[in-house]
Amino acid sequence: MKTELTITTDPIDEAALAKRRVMDNGMGAVVCFLGVVRGNEGNETIAAIEYEAFEPMARRQFEFLFDALGQRWPVEAVRVVHRIGTVPVNEPSLWVEVIAPHRAEAFDACQFLIDEMKQKVPIWKKPIPI
C-alpha cells in the first residue's frame, strides 16, 4: 500500500492534490474527506483554530494507523495532509484520500483512519476568538 503523509503550515490545495492522484486501473473508488474549521467552538464564535503537533510522534502514530488499515482493507493508496499552525474558519485542516477497488472498503478505511487519528495522533487545537 502506498502512503503519503504531509504535516504542513501551508494551506491545503485540493486541486494540486487531485492532480497528483495516481491509481491502478483495478481501482474503482476514491474517497476524499475534507475536515474544515467551523466558525464556532462550543458557544464561542471563533476566527481560527491553532493546531499544534508533536510531529515526530504524530508521524510514528500515523505509520501504525496506515499499517493497521492496510491489514484490514485491500487499499491501494492513502494520502493524508494535516495542516498545523493557524487555520482560519472555512479553511480545511485535514485532507484524507483512500483509493481502493470498491467504495465500501474505501469509505470504511477512511472512517477508520480518521476515528483512530482522533484517538492516537498527538495533534491539539486551540480556538482563536474573533
Added chain:
Amino acid sequence: MVSSEQMTITVKFWSYFRDYAGCPEAAIEIDNGATLAKFHEIVCDQFPKLADAKNSTLKAVGLEYEDDGFVLSDGDEVSFFPPVQGG
C-alpha cells in the same frame, strides 16, 4: 550530581499542559527502575496544576504510548499531554 541510584528523565509538556507546568520541558531525577506511573506522580508533585488533569493525561516514552507499568531508563524522554484533537 545524580547518584548512581538515580536517573535523569526529561519530560515534555504539550498543548495546555505546557501552560499548566509553566515550561515546555523539565529534567527530573528519579530512582532507578521507576515506572511511568511513579514518574507521573513525581511530576504532578512538582507541577501541581498537572495533578488536576492526572486521570486524562496521555503518556508517551519517545514516540510511543506506554502504560503506567513501563519501567523507565536513564535518559528516556517522556511526554505528557491532554487528549488529542486532530482533524
